[in-house]
Amino acid sequence: MAAPPARHDARPAASHHGVWRTLLPVLRLLASFALTLAGAALAIQLLLWAAPGDPVDLVPNGAEVRAQLEADWGLDQPLPVRYGRFMLRALRGDLGTSFTYRPGATVTALVLPAAVRSLGVLLPALVLALTVGLGLGFWTAGRRSLLGRALQTVSVAPVFLLAFIAVQILNEVAFFGMEAGWFGRPSWFALPDAESGLKLALAVTVLAVGSGALAEVHAAVEDEITRLRNAPFVDAAIARGAPAWRHVLWNLLPPLATIAYGRAAFFVGGLVIVEKVLHLNGVGSMLWQACRMRDYPVALGITLLAAAAVAGVRLAGDLVRVAVDPRLRESGP
Amino acid sequence: MRRSVLVGGAVLGLVALAGLLSAIPGLLPYDVVGDVDPTRAGAAPGAAHWLGTDHLGRDVAWRLLLATKAFVGPGLLACALASVVGVGAGAVAGYLGGPVAGFLRYLFTVTASIPRFVLVLLAIAIYGNDTLLLGAVAGLAYSPAVAEAVFARIDSLRRAEFVLAARAHGLGDARILAYHLLWVNCRRMVGRHALNLFAYLLLLETTLSYIGGFGVMEPDPSWGNMLAFEFGQRSGNPWGVWAPALALWGTILCCGMLSEALAERSHA
Numbered sequence: 126m127a128a129p130p131a132r133h134d135a136r137p138a139a140s141h142h143g144v145w146r147t148l149l150p151v152l153r154l155l156a157s158f159a160l161t162l163a164g165a166a167l168a169i170q171l172l173l174w175a176a177p178g179d180p181v182d183l184v185p186n187g188a189e190v191r192a193q194l195e196a197d198w199g200l201d202q203p204l205p206v207r208y209g210r211f212m213l214r215a216l217r218g219d220l221g222t223s224f225t226y227r228p229g230a231t232v233t234a235l236v237l238p239a240a241v242r243s244l245g246v247l248l249p250a251l252v253l254a255l256t257v258g259l260g261l262g263f264w265t266a267g268r269r270s271l272l273g274r275a276l277q278t279v280s281v282a283p284v285f286l287l288a289f290i291a292v293q294i295l296n297e298v299a300f301f302g303m304e305a306g307w308f309g310r311p312s313w314f315a316l317p318d319a320e321s322g323l324k325l326a327l328a329v330t331v332l333a334v335g336s337g338a339l340a341e342v343h344a345a346v347e348d349e350i351t352r353l354r355n356a357p358f359v360d361a362a363i364a365r366g367a368p369a370w371r372h373v374l375w376n377l378l379p380p381l382a383t384i385a386y387g388r389a390a391f392f393v394g395g396l397v398i399v400e401k402v403l404h405l406n407g408v409g410s411m412l413w414q415a416c417r418m419r420d421y422p423v424a425l426g427i428t429l430l431a432a433a434a435v436a437g438v439r440l441a442g443d444l445v446r447v448a449v450d451p452r453l454r455e456s457g458p
Numbered sequence: 459m460r461r462s463v464l465v466g467g468a469v470l471g472l473v474a475l476a477g478l479l480s481a482i483p484g485l486l487p488y489d490v491v492g493d494v495d496p497t498r499a500g501a502a503p504g505a506a507h508w509l510g511t512d513h514l515g516r517d518v519a520w521r522l523l524l525a526t527k528a529f530v531g532p533g534l535l536a537c538a539l540a541s542v543v544g545v546g547a548g549a550v551a552g553y554l555g556g557p558v559a560g561f562l563r564y565l566f567t568v569t570a571s572i573p574r575f576v577l578v579l580l581a582i583a584i585y586g587n588d589t590l591l592l593g594a595v596a597g598l599a600y601s602p603a604v605a606e607a608v609f610a611r612i613d614s615l616r617r618a619e620f621v622l623a624a625r626a627h628g629l630g631d632a633r634i635l636a637y638h639l640l641w642v643n644c645r646r647m648v649g650r651h652a653l654n655l656f657a658y659l660l661l662l663e664t665t666l667s668y669i670g671g672f673g674v675m676e677p678d679p680s681w682g683n684m685l686a687f688e689f690g691q692r693s694g695n696p697w698g699v700w701a702p703a704l705a706l707w708g709t710i711l712c713c714g715m716l717s718e719a720l721a722e723r724s725h726a
Contacts, residue, residue: 157567164568169580176584281710283661285668286703289685293699296690394575401669412576416583417671424583428576436571 150447150454158440165432166215167208169425174204182419220429221422226415232426236408240430243407247396249329254338255381262346267354273347276340284335284395288402291327328399336395338388345380349373378449382442389438393431463719466712473709476523477530490520491677500694510695512688521679522701528667528680532593533659537652539597544604545640545648551605552612553635563609566602574599578662579672587672589663596659604651611647612639646724650717657713664706681706 181194195201202210214221220232227235265272279287302308333339353359353373362369397409404410408427415423447453479485495515503510509518547566551559574596581595582588612635615621624634664682666673674680676687681702688698 160564161567161571164564165571168568168572172580172584177586277714278711281657281714282707283665283710285665285682286685286706289668289689290703390570390573393573397575397579398665398669412579413669413671416579419583421584424580428572428580431573431576432571435573439571 146454151444154440154443154447158436161436161439162429162433163212165436166212166429169428170204170208170211173421173425174207215429220426223415223423224420225418226411226420226423232422235411235423236426236430239406239408239411242405243396243400243409246325246328246332246399246405246407247392249325250332250336250392251338253329254333254336254342257333258339258342259346259377262343263350265343266347266350273340273344276334276343280334280337280340282335284331284398285402287335288327288331288399291331292403295323295327324403324405328403328405331403332392332395332399335399336388336391338384338392341384341388342381345384346377349377349380375449379446382445386435386439386442389435393434460719462715466715466719469708469712470716473526474530474534477526480524480527481531486520486524490517490524491679493517500691500698502695503697509697509701512684512695512698513691518684518695518698518701521684522681522705525674525679525681525684525702528589528674528678529660529663532589532596532663533656535590535593536597536600536659537655539594540600540604540655541648541652543598544601544651545608545644546605547601548605548608549612549635549640552609552616553631553639555613555616559609559613562605566606566609569599569602570606572599574658575662575665579666582666582672589674592663592666592673593659596662597655600651600655600658604648607647607651608640608644611644615639615643646720650720650724653713653717653720657710660706660709660713 181191181200211221218233220236222228223230223232223235261272261276350373353376359369359372362372396407397412399405400407400409401413408430412424412427414420415427493516495511498507498511498515499513501507501511501515507517507519509522512518512521547562551562577599578592578595582592585591616639621634621638624638629638660681663673664680664685667675667680667682668686670683670686674683676683684702685699691698
């Protein structure tokens, strides 16, 4: 059995410069972010490298032009060369060109606008989960309520099922309204087709609830507030006449950061599903199409973007925790 | 026995039994998959068709049962893989510590940074659309979560007094690790992860089958494609939609209930 890892029990030596003590953990987190992304890129390249078929099979006259296409697309290179080239080009912001989804278009030109459109769903869903979760948590903390239980029960349902039920209900309402003569036949039926505010609101709500983020934020806020109500330092703050809410919010940040990291991957996965189910035009439905058409550069670029988003949320969460909790500055988060 | 454990266990047991039985060929009384009959489309529940028929006249109850084949086998495969790989990697990292643990934990972080759904989608796009493959990939993609949990538990107990006492009694590393640390202290936690993973695989399979293009395709049934097939159809039999939706939601809830019961036991 190896020796136990060294723990930073003692305070660092006095020679440590003050700036370094704040900068060092930040640099360590940044390095870990870069390493994680490089590892994720390698993992995806490995997955592709071990693939049985390749996109040349999908080209109609693939057999004749195979050699040319393999050379153009770099499929004839060994794995380390492919990975090295990919990373070098990725560092310059070049993720290759699409094979089959939009032949010839660069991946960055395809993916970035789609990602911006997807942010229009992702960010509101995040804000919704945070604000409603916080509000409900403050409201129900410390009393027995069925709300948390109900939220949990709803949020375990798959994202597609929630969207399905929501659309069914919407349809029934539309049908009922038509029968009752409140309005004429809407331009859509079965599913709002066009990009409309209604569909966006549906997508945002389904994503916030179905990814489990809302229920988890609510539960964490409830726990933390119950704990803080009995915490001596909050009593002390109240006794001093200092505002207690600042302590409460400050203490809520670390658990929220942990949740953000834990839920980030579900958010991205849920985004793909929501976009496909509600026919939204974003980076998630593009990933699905690229996978269907074996367009590896596009699929790979989007996967890398997703990994960057998850690792980025982790980085941000760790930075928040280091900023809030001075103990972590010495031992590392 | 608590009521939630009884209910959850019974439902999951029935689902698993249905899944295993429907994987055996030749047990069905008639060709359930190909039994299309438009004359009885959208029939209400009755003696002949317990849950009625869908808008092609196929029996909903039989399709509901047969659909369990699509996720029970793959789900068990995923749980087995995630437990073996996750516990193995977590135990090695936790017990050895040092650079080995550092490297393994780096691998866990890398795998966890790629969203599981995206990874699974990519994998079935590359390697072919097969539910067993889906189970294998989901199991492997989930194993870092198990490994990280096992690592944290063992790392915190490595210097515990009962471990030192066992060592002082002359027990070997293998026995301490396998029995005292893993079996006594980690088995409920791993069980919870397995239940969560089973629910996750059910969610994956039905989602892929619902969206279509991957997963189970018509005419083979899945709870996901049954829902998609009845979407927007006013066939007159609401059970065509409600039966798969409730089965899906209920099974996932039962996994959660059992997992919660295990969590309470392990804190006690």
